[in-house]
Amino acid sequence: MTQNEFIENLSNVSGQYNWDYYTDNSLLGVRNGRTFNPVTAVAYSTGSGFFPSNKKGTLQAARKIGISSGLATAIYSHSNRGHAQIVRGKMLQTLFG
Numbered sequence: 001m002t003q004n005e006f007i008e009n010l011s012n013v014s015g016q017y018n019w020d021y022y023t024d025n026s027l028l029g030v031r032n033g034r035t036f037n038p039v040t041a042v043a044y045s046t047g048s049g050f051f052p053s054n055k056k057g058t059l060q061a062a063r064k065i066g067i068s069s070g071l072a073t074a075i076y077s078h079s080n081r082g083h084a085q086i087v088r089g090k091m092l093q094t095l096f097g
Helices: 003-016 038-045 055-065 069-074 082-096
Strands: 018-021 027-031 034-036
Touching (some): 003 038, 003 082, 018 082, 027 038, 027 082, 055 069, 069 082
Antiparallel strands (some): 018 027, 027 034
């Protein structure tokens, strides 16, 4: 799955979660009392299973849905530079318009 396909899938499932963006640049959604990040949310909503919203769970979910580990770990970067900033910006645009 490419970055654009991931963003499209995130857009398709975004309404199923209550999303919040925190000052440490973390993006988390809640559904049925469980916490998800964008990667684990796409995996869960597309039937790939539940993965915890931590680094290990995110990498497992990324492998399951076929995205690169670089894309998956970009959501954990607290940096406002480079690839992480671009990915985070696209996710924020998708989720919050």
